[in-house]
C-alpha cells in the first residue's frame with residue numbers, strides 16, 4: 001500500500017497528460033510504435049496502475065513472494081475481504097485452504113471479476129495473470145486489479161482501501177486458529193533458542209452456555225466482556241491502555257479455569273497461561289508481557305501460590321475467622337513454601353504490578369488479564385484493587401441454577417422427580433460444581449439420568465451428614481473451651497482473693 005501511495009503523485013500527472021493526448025495519439029501514431037510505447041510505459045506504470053479509458057482508473061496489487069521480499073500483508077487482507085463479499089458467488093470461485101486458518105478462503109479465478117459497492121460507488125475487483133516481466137515483481141505474475149470511476153478516486157484511495165484492509169484484517173483475526181500459549185522458563189528458551197512462549201491450538205469447548213453459575217451473573221459478565229471488546233475508541237479517548245483485569249476467586253472446582261476458557265471462546269481470543277514460578281525475574285516478566293499479542297487473555301492461575309504476596313498483607317486477620325479455614329490456609333502456605341524452595345523466582349510484587357499496568361501495557365491492544373485464587377484474602381490489596389483488577393468475580397459452590405446447567409450438559413436432562421430434593425440439598429451443603437459434575441457423569445453404558453441423579457442425592461446426603469457432624473464437633477469443642485475458661489477464671493478468682 002505504501003508503494004501505491006508513493007507513486008500516486010507521479011502517476012496521476014502522467015495519467016492527466018495521457019488522457020489529454022489520448023485521441024490524437026490513437027489517430028496519428030502507427031500501431032507498431034504505439035504497441036512499443038505502451039509496452040515500455042507499462043513496465044514502469046503497470047505494476048500498480050493502468051489507464052483503461054479516460055474515465056476509469058485501475059489499481060493493481062502484485063502478490064509479492066519472491067526475491068527475498070516477504071509476502072505482501074495487504075494482499076492477504078484484500079483476499080480475505082474479497083472472500084467475505086463473494087460468498088454468493090462461492091460456487092464459481094476456487095476454494096483454497098489457507099495456512100493457519102480454520103476456514104476456507106475463496107479466491108477469484110484467473111480473469112474473473114467481482115463487483116463491490118461502497119458508499120454507493122461501484123468498484124470492480126478482478127484477478128489478472130500478468131506478463132512474463134511481471135513475474136520478476138510478483139509471484140506467478142498475479143494481480144488483484146481494482147477498477148473504478150475516476151471521479152471517485154479520492155474516496156477509493158483514502159476511504160475504501162482503508163476499509164478493505166481493516167475488514168480484511170478483522171476477518172483474518174476471526175478465522176485464525178486460536179492458540180494456548182505457555183511461557184518457557186529462562187534456561188529452556190536460551191538453550192533451545194525458542195521464543196519466550198510455546199503454543200498449542202486452543203481447543204477447549206467451554207462456553208457461557210455450559211458454565212454452571214447464576215444466570216444473571218453470567219449475563220452481566222458477558223455484557224462486560226462485549227462492551228470491553230468494542231471500546232477501542234473510548235479507551236483511546238480517555239488515554240487508557242485497552243486492557244481489563246478480572247479477578248476470579250472461589251474454592252477449588254468452582255469453575256475458574258472453565259470460566260477463562262468460556263471468556264476466550266466468547267471473545268475469540270488467544271490465551272497466554274503465565275506460570276509465574278518459572279519466570280526468572282521482573283525483567284523476564286516484562287519481556288514476556290511485551291511478547292503477547294492483542295486479542296488475548298493473559299492468565300495467572302493461583303496467583304497466591306505463585307508469589308510470596310502474603311507478607312504484604314495489610315489487613316489484620318479478623319478475630320472471628322473460622323479456625324478450621326485458618327488451619328487449611330496454614331497448611332497450603334507451608335506446602336507453597338516447600339515448593340518455592342525448588343523453584344525460586346525473583347519476581348516481586350512491584351515487578352508484577354508494573355507488568356500488569358506499567359508503561360508496557362500501553363504497547364499492545366485489546367488484552368484481558370485474569371488472576372485466579374482460592375484464597376482472595378491472602379492477596380495484597382494493591383494487586384487486586386479496582387482499576388487494576390476491575391472486575392471481581394466470585395465463583396461459588398453449586399446451587400440449583402448451576403445444577404440445572406450441569407444436568408443439561410452431562411445428561412441432556414431438564415426435569416426429573418429428584419430435582420426438588422437435589423435443589424433443597426444444594427441449599428444446605430456446599431459442594432463444588434466439579435463434584436456435582438463428577439456425580440452426573442455416567443460411569444458406564446447402563447448409567448442413565450435416574451441412576452446419576454440418585455448417586456448425586458446420595459453424595460449430597462453424605463455431605464450433609466458430614467456437615468452436621470462437623471458442626472456438632474465444633475459446638476462440643478466450644479462448650480469444652482467455655483468450661484475450661486470458666487474453671488481458669490474461678491482459679492484466678494480464688495488466687496486474687
Ligand SMILES: Nc1ncnc2c1ncn2[C@@H]1O[C@H](COP(=O)(O)OP(=O)(O)OP(=O)(O)O)[C@@H](O)[C@H]1O
Nearest residue numbers: 210211212251252253254255256257258433434437
Ligand atoms: N461452574 C462450572 N460449570 C461447569 N463445569 C464446571 C464448573 N465448575 C467446575 N466445572 C467442572 O469441573 C472441572 C474443574 O473445574 P475448574 O478447573 O474450572 O475449577 P477451578 O475453580 O479452576 O479449580 P481449581 O481452583 O482447583 O483450579 C472442569 O473441568 C469442569 O468440567
